[in-house]
Structures are given as C-alpha cells and as structure tokens.
Amino acid sequence: MDESVCIICNKADDKQVYAIKKAALNRLVVSSKKRIDNKYKKFETLTSAFIHRSCQSQYNDETAIATFCSSSQKKAKEGKEVIKDALGFNFESHCFICGGFFGNISKEKISCVQSNDTRDNILQYIKKQNTINDFDKKISARLQNVPDLVAVKVHYHTASMANFYNKRTERKRGRSACENTKIFFNYLIDYIVDNETECQFSVNEIKEGFSGDLPDYTTIKNKLKEHFQNDIEYHLIKRDMIILYNNGTASKKLCKDWYEKRLKSKEDERTRIVEMAAEIVLEDIRSKVYDMNYYETLDIDEGNLFKDVPKTLQVFLNVLQTWLGNELTATDWGWKQFQRGIMLKFTQKELIPEIFFKTICCSCETGCNSLKCGCRKHGLKCTNLCSNCHGSENCSNIEEETYEEVNDSEEIVEEEPTQSGNNVGEEEGDSHEDFEDLLESEMFDESNDEEMPSKRQKLMDK
Known part of the structure; x- marks a missing residue:
C-alpha cells in the first residue's frame, strides 16, 4: 500500500496526510457502518493507515453522516x-x-x-x-x-x-x-x-x-x-x-429472406413472391422525384411515353397486359359470337335484385303508420308494388296529389294557319300522290321483284 494515499479520498498528498493506528481505524469502521458504504470491510483488515485530517473529521461527523444517509x-x-x-x-x-x-x-x-x-x-x-x-x-x-x-x-x-x-x-x-x-x-x-x-x-x-x-x-x-x-x-x-x-431495403430483404424464409405451402410461397415483387416496385416508385410547383408542356410520343415509369413497374404491367389482353379471345372477354359478327353478351343476373324490392316495397298490414314500415324507414312513399297496402288511400305513407288551380277567365287560344282555297287543293293533291308513292315503295321492300314505276313516272315517260 502506498503510504502517501488517503484511505478515504484515495488522493496522494505527503504534506497533508498522517498515520493513524487501530483505535482511529475502529472509529472509521463505526462511521462506515452508519453510512452503509461497505468501506468498513477494508478498514477492519488494516492495522495502520494514512488519512487527511479533513477527511477524517468529515467522515466521522454525525451531521455529515445523517446528510449522506438521507442523500443515499x-x-x-x-x-x-x-x-x-x-x-x-x-x-x-x-x-x-x-x-x-x-x-x-x-x-x-x-x-x-x-x-x-x-x-x-x-x-x-x-x-x-x-x-x-x-x-x-x-x-x-x-x-x-x-x-x-x-x-x-x-x-x-x-x-x-x-x-x-x-x-x-x-x-x-x-x-x-x-x-x-x-x-x-x-x-x-x-x-x-x-x-x-x-x-x-x-x-x-x-x-x-x-x-x-x-x-x-x-x-x-x-x-x-x-x-x-x-x-x-x-x-x-x-x-x-x-x-x-x-x-436497398427491398434488395437486402430479398437476398436475406429469399432462401431463409421459404414456405412449405405452394400457395403461401406464391403469395410471398408477389409481396416481394410489390415491395421492389414500390421502392422504385418512391425513388422518383417530381417537381409539383410547375408542370412541363406535354410532348409525348412512342419513345418517351413511359419515361417516368420505373422499369420494374413497366415489366410488371407488360406481363399483366400480355396475360390478360393478347392471349384472350373476344368470347373470353365476354362477347357473343353471331353469324355476321360479335356483340356484347347480356347479363344473366336479375335486372332488379330481390333485396332492392324489399327496400322499396313494404309488407305492412297496419296502414304503414310506424317506422317498422320499410318504405317509411328508407324515406320512400308506398306504391302499388307494396305487397299489402298497394299505395292505396288506406295507407298513410302515400304521396299526396297536388292540383294546379286554373282561372275560368283564362282562355287557351289555338292559332291555326289560314290557307287559301288554291293552296289547299294543291296540298291535297300532292299529299295524295306522295301517299301512293310511299305505298308502292313499301310493297317493293316486302317483295323481291323488280322495281315498279309509279304513276307520276309513267306520265312523265309519255
């Protein structure tokens, strides 16, 4: 043990430290047990030691011991x-x-x-x-x-x-x-x-x-x-x-998880592959920067149509488009084949779903007075489609009819164009001839015979 080191503060100072014997060490043991700092275990093994007078006085002071215990x-x-x-x-x-x-x-x-x-x-x-x-x-x-x-x-x-x-x-x-x-x-x-x-x-x-x-x-x-x-x-x-x-979040995850986390189920493995591809595409999409403060003039042609679309997304869309578009026939897309062409296939489902009928048509038997009435509940008026009330006068949820009042003094005057006798005769004659021409044209459309000349054409030929 270095003789110049104080056993309390562990600092070396030849001029300030002095030697103490067993009695002084026993007093330090008592103070250490009061402080509960476990230094007494070291003091009990010593027969002599060196210490600063200020450290010895402060360490054995009862007020300082109480303050130290409270702080501890x-x-x-x-x-x-x-x-x-x-x-x-x-x-x-x-x-x-x-x-x-x-x-x-x-x-x-x-x-x-x-x-x-x-x-x-x-x-x-x-x-x-x-x-x-x-x-x-x-x-x-x-x-x-x-x-x-x-x-x-x-x-x-x-x-x-x-x-x-x-x-x-x-x-x-x-x-x-x-x-x-x-x-x-x-x-x-x-x-x-x-x-x-x-x-x-x-x-x-x-x-x-x-x-x-x-x-x-x-x-x-x-x-x-x-x-x-x-x-x-x-x-x-x-x-x-x-x-x-x-x-490279997606790339690192791909390298790390691709072989370590293979799934035994084939369906789960297919799903994992799609999820991994989606993460890679999403990372490439987020890596693009767009200036939202102004928009460039569009100059689009076949060469730069997809210049801002990430390459991975283009590959995905090309595969998806090839699978759905080029390899499917018109009938697979929902068209119906006819002798002279194709046309859209009409739906085979109900035109009006049954649940819709239940919404707009009630089945009340008590006059539709409460909110139990389906029509009243949905803010609708009863009609003749309702199963029991049929929107009759006995129903309290029918639409009120409104009538517009018209004064007897008002008269509706219908103006008819005035025609002279000569004009009337000419128009009647022309309308009669036009009617005959129309009749003959209809007869021609219904038959496969050659076209028959009209009376007017015969007179003109003569």
Missing part, C-alpha cells in the same frame, strides 16, 4: 423508480423518450424505430454529457432493458426526439456553428433511419420538429454524403432539398 436513501428511491419504470414500460403505446401515451388520436407525429443504431446513438450521447439528470437516467434505463428496439416495435414522438437533442443547447449560450451542425445532423440521421421505408424526405418537413438554427444545404449535403456514401441522392427544388435514401 433518496438516490436509492430514485433508482428503484427508474428501474420500475424501465421494467414495466410499454414501448408500443408510450413514447420511450417523454413517456407520453399515444392515444387513439394523436396530434403529434409518431415514428417507429427501424434500426438498433438509434439505441446506441442515444446511449452514447447520454454517456458523453457532463451532467446526467433524471430524464436521461429514465431514457437510459429503458433502452438498456431492451437490447432489440426493432423487435419490440418501439415508437416515439418526433418532437420529443428533437427536444432530446435540443435541450442540451439551453445550458450554453452562443453555440458554435460546428456544434449546431452536429446536433442537427444527429437528429437528421435518426429521422432518416427510423423512417427508411418512406425512401423520400423533405428537409423542410424534417426541420419542423427541430428548434434552432439550421446549417445550409451544402453542409447538409456534404455531411450526408460522408455518412451514407452512395445510398443518398439530393435534389434541390426551389427552397427545399429532397433526399432520396436508397439503402
């Missing part, structure tokens, strides 16, 4: 509460940061942890802090109790995550630009990783949950490029920056 009990109680909170915490219905309940309808945006890197980043961030408060202790205990956040489906408020990083800045004023960039970048990474299934992000939307000054787009671009490397793309659209996070 308080810390132990707080520690039990933290452990109890961590063991019984419901991560699916409560935010693991603020502890708030999500509820059925939550106005705050809720995110789900998609990677266990979020857990490691938060624990490392808390560990680096100079002072750790009760809020940090609860978060740390909750995360340490659950090693796999993704499996437990941990959720959190997006604003709470932002406040967790921002609250450190309240203790210091005049924060440097480098520190501000680091805090925002940590928040941005956690947000992108936790919502990686969305693939496409807007910086303007992300910064709504972050209070503080933001770095410029060039700094954000360089930092993201340094962290994500080739998995990130950027597009500046007016005053916003669109981030495309292509971490």
